[in-house]
Amino acid sequence: MDTLGRHLILEMWGCCKDIIDSVDAVKEILAKATESTKATLVDVVCHRFSPYGVTGVAILAESHISVHTWPEYGYAAGDIFICGSTINPQNAASFMIQAFQAKETSLLELKRGDFFAMKIRDGRPMEMNANAIDSQSTGYL
Amino acid sequence: MDTLGRHLILEMWGCCKDIIDSVDAVKEILAKATESTKATLVDVVCHRFSPYGVTGVAILAESHISVHTWPEYGYAAGDIFICGSTINPQNAASFMIQAFQAKETSLLELKRGDFFAMKIRDGRPMEMNANAIDSQSTGYL
Numbered sequence: 145m146d147t148l149g150r151h152l153i154l155e156m157w158g159c160c161k162d163i164i165d166s167v168d169a170v171k172e173i174l175a176k177a178t179e180s181t182k183a184t185l186v187d188v189v190c191h192r193f194s195p196y197g198v199t200g201v202a203i204l205a206e207s208h209i210s211v212h213t214w215p216e217y218g219y220a221a222g223d224i225f226i227c228g229s230t231i232n233p234q235n236a237a238s239f240m241i242q243a244f245q246a247k248e249t250s251l252l253e254l255k256r257g258d259f260f261a262m263k264i265r266d267g268r269p270m271e272m273n274a275n276a277i278d279s280q281s282t283g284y285l
Numbered sequence: 286m287d288t289l290g291r292h293l294i295l296e297m298w299g300c301c302k303d304i305i306d307s308v309d310a311v312k313e314i315l316a317k318a319t320e321s322t323k324a325t326l327v328d329v330v331c332h333r334f335s336p337y338g339v340t341g342v343a344i345l346a347e348s349h350i351s352v353h354t355w356p357e358y359g360y361a362a363g364d365i366f367i368c369g370s371t372i373n374p375q376n377a378a379s380f381m382i383q384a385f386q387a388k389e390t391s392l393l394e395l396k397r398g399d400f401f402a403m404k405i406r407d408g409r410p411m412e413m414n415a416n417a418i419d420s421q422s423t424g425y426l
Contacts, residue, residue, distance in 0.1 A: 148355055149362065151294070153395060155402075191327050191344055199349065201342045203332055207353050208342060212368065214289055214398060221290065221397045223364065225353065250402075254294060254393075256362045257355060261296075261391070 148257025149207060152233045154222035154240065158247025164213035164220050167192045167200075173243040174202040177209055177236040183226060206231055211240070220244050225256065289398025290348060293374045295363035295381065299388025305354035305361050308333045308341075314384040315343040318350055318377040324367060347372055352381070361385050366397065 163169045167190045178185045184205035191199045196216060202209040207225040214220070222240050226233040241249050255261070304310045308331045319326045325346035332340045337357060343350045348366040355361070363381050367374040382390050396402070 148358070148360065149353070151362075153292070153397075155397065155399075186332050186340075187330060189328060189330050189342070189344060193346065199327075199344055201330070201344060201349060201351075203330060203340055203342060205334065207340065208351060210342075210349060210351070210366075212290070212348050212366065212397075217289070217398070219289065219398050221292075221366070223366075225351075225362070225364075227353065252395075256294075256296065256353075257358070257360050258296075 146258065146260050147255040149225055149227040149255075150233050151226075151254045151256045152222075152224040152237050153252040153254065154224065154237050155250045156220040156222060156241060156244050156246035157218060157249070158245075159213070159218050159220050160245040161215045161218055163244055164218070165196050165198060165215035167198055170198045170200040170211060170213065173240060174200050174209055174211065176243070177224075177239045178202050178204060180235045180239040181224075181226065181231050181233060183231050183236075209236055220246070227256075287399065287401050288396040290366055290368040290396075291374050292367075292395045292397045293363075293365040293378050294393040294395065295365065295378050296391045297361040297363060297382060297385050297387035298359060298390070299386075300354070300359050300361050301386040302356045302359055304385055305359075306337050306339060306356035308339055311339045311341040311352060311354065314381060315341050315350055315352065317384070318365075318380045319343050319345060321376045321380040322367065322372050322374060324372050324377075350377055350381075361387070368397075 171190045186203045188202045198213045210223045212221045224233040224236045327344045329343045351364045353362045365374040365377045
């Protein structure tokens with residue numbers, strides 16, 4: 145195992161404003177996004193701000209999924225942080241994009257807790273990582 | 286205003302294992318990290334995993350601060366997502382690094398909800414952003 149977690153940074157523009165301004169809708173979407181990855185939901189906490197906007201965080205056994213919304217701009221910021229290698233966070237990203245009806249999106253994937261990054265910084269010689277070419281993670285921190 | 290939020294991705298290695306394996310300690314550190322930025326704390330939710338590890342999320346009026354810990358590796362993954370331009374998330378990062386006693390760290394800052402990124406993707410002509418050179422944000426998504 146070379147990395148402890150995969151963290152997807154999801155930008156969603158052109159979302160349905162009624163959906164991203166509703167605590168109930170955001171809560172349900174976070175719960176279903178969790179289901180879509182088959183991750184384990186521990187708790188969901190949502191908060192509605194005044195005059196608009198919702199923050200929602202689903203705490204998972206495998207880390208978290210969060211969303212912050214700006215209905216006045218039709219924008220929602222999603223984060224899907226999944227640890228381990230058996231669950232694919234991309235399923236949650238796909239689900240959220242559909243559920244928020246986002247028209248334009250961007251997705252960045254980061255490795256979190258990357259042992260290779262530590263070795264690189266220590267100046268240690270590196271063997272070729274056989275999976276590197278097919279690796280979907282794009283960031284070494 | 287060109288961006289809605291600043292998101293710091295904080296990797297902490299060589300942390301004190303007793304601290305990062307304690308729900309009480311993590312909860313207190315999240316609350317104090319919030320104070321250090323003068324952000325507004327709405328709620329803190331923490332969960333202890335078996336056999337070790339803690340997940341903590343502080344929900345703020347200005348978004349969130351989260352941490353996931355792996356005591357078996359002395360590693361903690363921090364995220365500090367602050368919206369608006371009056372609060373500096375770097376204060377929370379400094380505080381967390383000290384509080385978790387991290388020996389090695391890396392920090393990446395991302396712009397979230399970046400209007401300039403949208404304009405670039407739309408192929409619109411860009412004026413020089415007078416603040417760009419001093420901008421501390423490093424990622425366009």
